[in-house]
Amino acid sequence: MRWLLSSDIRIKKGKNKGAFYGWKNLKPVSFPFIYSEITGYAITCLLWIHAEFRNFNALEAAKESAEWILKNSHSYLVVARPSVGRSSINLSNLLYSFDNGMIMIGLLNLYNVTKDKNFLVFAEKVTQALIEHFFDGEKLTARLSNSYQPVTSEYEDGIVRWSTVPGAYHCKLSIGLLELSRLTGKTLYVEVSNLLCNYATSLQNSDGRFITNPGSDIVHLHPHLYACEGLIYSGLKQTNEDHYRAGLDGLIWAMAQLGSSSKALFRHTGAQSIEQSDCTAQLLRLLVLCRSELKNTLNDELDNVIERLHSRLLDFHIPFGEGKGAMRYQLALETACSWCTMFTMQALRLWSVRNSIRSAWIDYFI
Numbered sequence: 001m002r003w004l005l006s007s008d009i010r011i012k013k014g015k016n017k018g019a020f021y022g023w024k025n026l027k028p029v030s031f032p033f034i035y036s037e038i039t040g041y042a043i044t045c046l047l048w049i050h051a052e053f054r055n056f057n058a059l060e061a062a063k064e065s066a067e068w069i070l071k072n073s074h075s076y077l078v079v080a081r082p083s084v085g086r087s088s089i090n091l092s093n094l095l096y097s098f099d100n101g102m103i104m105i106g107l108l109n110l111y112n113v114t115k116d117k118n119f120l121v122f123a124e125k126v127t128q129a130l131i132e133h134f135f136d137g138e139k140l141t142a143r144l145s146n147s148y149q150p151v152t153s154e155y156e157d158g159i160v161r162w163s164t165v166p167g168a169y170h171c172k173l174s175i176g177l178l179e180l181s182r183l184t185g186k187t188l189y190v191e192v193s194n195l196l197c198n199y200a201t202s203l204q205n206s207d208g209r210f211i212t213n214p215g216s217d218i219v220h221l222h223p224h225l226y227a228c229e230g231l232i233y234s235g236l237k238q239t240n241e242d243h244y245r246a247g248l249d250g251l252i253w254a255m256a257q258l259g260s261s262s263k264a265l266f267r268h269t270g271a272q273s274i275e276q277s278d279c280t281a282q283l284l285r286l287l288v289l290c291r292s293e294l295k296n297t298l299n300d301e302l303d304n305v306i307e308r309l310h311s312r313l314l315d316f317h318i319p320f321g322e323g324k325g326a327m328r329y330q331l332a333l334e335t336a337c338s339w340c341t342m343f344t345m346q347a348l349r350l351w352s353v354r355n356s357i358r359s360a361w362i363d364y365f366i
């Protein structure tokens with residue numbers, strides 16, 4: 001928490017005050033780019049810190065992040081990775097539906113705390129822009145140009161990048177869509193949420209895995225778990241057994257990917273994959289939240305996996321030096337990762353109270 005609030009991963013002055021960098025390179029120190037998605041996550045994360053620990057500095061930081069988003073929007077949407085000067089690596093100035101969905105969730109969370117209607121109005125405008133420009137009645141286009149034209153998918157080693165195509169991961173937007181419907185009374189947002197969840201389940205195999213990279217048998221665990229998050233949330237909030245069961249099946253499949261010797265989740269199911277802290281923290285969070293439900297079928301195996309994930313996650317922690325307090329994205333990389341730190345912080349807190357909670361959802365889920 002101290003690293004997220006006090007380090008230079010958060011911009012605390014100047015025209016980009018309130019924004020977050022995606023990560024910090026430690027040797028040598030550099031910041032590749034501001035990350036709009038992560039700034040949206042940051043609002044929710046900072047509000048969680050405020051609610052969990054009564055940290056009012058976190059609340060003020062959340063407001064600063066929201067103000068940056070409002071100032072940098074283009075027709076209520078924000079480009080994925082805005083340029084931060086000549087020294088930056090400007091990887092993408094495209095509009096991503098997922099990134100703006102996480103922004104929408106953050107703004108709704110901030111409205112619920114502050115009751116400032118500007119945040120609710122803006123969040124609804126973001127949602128309307130997403131539906132108008134990205135939604136085709138079944139799924140979301142992954143990314144558009146500034147003129148709202150679809151952008152061709154990208155490939156890596158001959159495999160399509162999951163983040164450049166419509167996918168099951170988009171159903172994580174249900175967290176915001178269902179909340180926006182509750183706040184406005186408009187059923188359209190529930191309908192869109194259900195359609196995104198239904199599309200996600202259409203991409204799920206019988207063994208529980210979600211297709212993340214079309215045309216390939218490889219599954220990336222990070223977006224796979226995004227899908228689980230959205231479906232479990234929808235299932236709990238709407239008492240939708242189909243969505244909830246699909247999310248749980250996805251968790252059980254992800255647990256099986258640990259194998260008998262590995263402790264953390266790997267980036268994907270392909271050969272020569274690498275352990276990653278973000279998906280490891282994601283799985284740990286969900287297993288704790290769904291623990292009482294999963295215990296009915298997994299018994300002692302579940303507790304064993306939870307302890308293995310928790311133990312391995314601590315190995316990604318940076319205990320001293322330039323990135324003190326942060327989490328590494330991968331063990332071999334000299335980087336301090338903002339979103340990995342956010343996910344891990346929440347996972348560790350949930351782990352600490354794992355014996356006192358039943359199947360539920362938490363406020364300010366990042």
